[in-house]
Amino acid sequence: MSRTYAELPGLMTVMTGDEKHGPSATSTLDVLWVLYDRVLRVSPDRLDDPGRDRFLLSKGHGPAAYYAVLAAKEFIPESWLAGFGSAGSRLGYHPDRTLVPGVEIASGSLGHGLPLGVGLAHGLLARGLARPRVFVLVGDAELDEGSNNEAIVYAGAAGLPNLCVIAVDNQSSSYGWGPGGIEAHFAVSGWSVTRVSGRDHASLASALGAASDRRPRLVVAAVEGKS
């Protein structure tokens, strides 16, 4: 049975085990919900459809919200949630695409999702699949990783219109970006950029669902800081 947004916290509580990244998990909750509820053209009955949108959770730590949304949208049975992180579970503290239906990449080590997303966006276009979009969720601190910089500059120059990065900004980067810093970093490389509240569903849906121009798109989703 499909669940509502209000039921997500209940699903997350079912995930017992020592979830060490609590604040990270909730920082992404609203973005994940809006994506799966209103933006992504994906569903459990078309997991292998070449024309589906792709969602890449690059910031793979604290995946409780991700699993809760996947369960709420019936990609995985709710019965899997209770075993979170246990020996027999398919749901680890970092997701594995070979174990969890609907999960497009295995993540955990930071700075891999966006570079993979660049290849995926290229690959879809090379196959003549112009409609599906590639969404990559990163954290503001994850942008510390240099591999992201390789991808940001290249994707801007390559002009991948089917690529959208969602940077969840909880001001957790030690040498952080400052006000408007993340957008400036992407914009100078030729991305279309915008900043919205990471808790405002209507704004998120509007920013993420917007028809893309010929550039890759960055949506900064601002949430409250960790401390």
Next chain:
Amino acid sequence: MTDMRTVFASAASSLLDEDPLVAVVLAEISADLFAKAAARHPDRVLNVGIREQLMVSVGGGLALAGLRPIVHTYAPFLVERAFEQVKLDLSHQEARAVLVSIGASYDAARAGRTHQAPEDVALLDTLPGFAVQVPGHPDEVPGLLREAVAVLDSGSVYLRLSTESNRSALPLWPGMQVVRPGRQAVVVAVGPTLSPVLDAVGDLDVAVAYTTTVRPFDAEGLRALALSSGLAVVLVEPYLAGTSAHAVSSALAGRAFRLLSLGVGRSELRRYGTPAYHAALHGLDATGIRRSVTDFLGA
């Protein structure tokens, strides 16, 4: 003779023409050799600039989109610099690519340590299911590349090109090929070590086997050869010495065997010069191999 790199670029360009799912990812190196192919297939020949991490990850992403990526640059930048990308964005994702390197262990003898990667095969050997092919002659490259692309559904392949070459090519064969018989030992020559091995063992009573396929290691072939050669094995690899010693140990497990592993040494030489000079320094020229094999037989 056209070198392996040029032959590779030509063969890969043909594959791009034939198969709409083949793609090539570059990081500036060899981009000139792919200029014509890039003009014909701009969406499938991608030069990402001097960004090797991105190059490997883009290969992984292309594979996730259903393409058959060929990812190519100098060996140290392909395997060592971007190793976590190889480990996670290919192996862990079960996204398959053909990695094609140039430079090998000391092709770039004059360039120094930064452009030398004798450790590449040992590193990839830590990942499950990565096939490794080491051609010994440019004429062996097109067939090995074509085969690598054809078997991508079952796993990634590393194709290790070099300016070192045997005098002639051998027909493609997935495991050990017996080049000459002998009773006192079997000398396994990997890739371009075959010509120096044959020069080295001339009148010695040893068998010589040749292989381009390092992983999966032909355990059955090696076992048969070893059993008819006194269970004495000399392994001659053009990369880090001993890289395949564990594979020989597994193939001969439970038997009393003797093994000599020749290859590139671990110490940093800090010498320039030619590849031939470096081969001699590592004991991988005919003189060095003969000295080692003679000592091994007399021990």
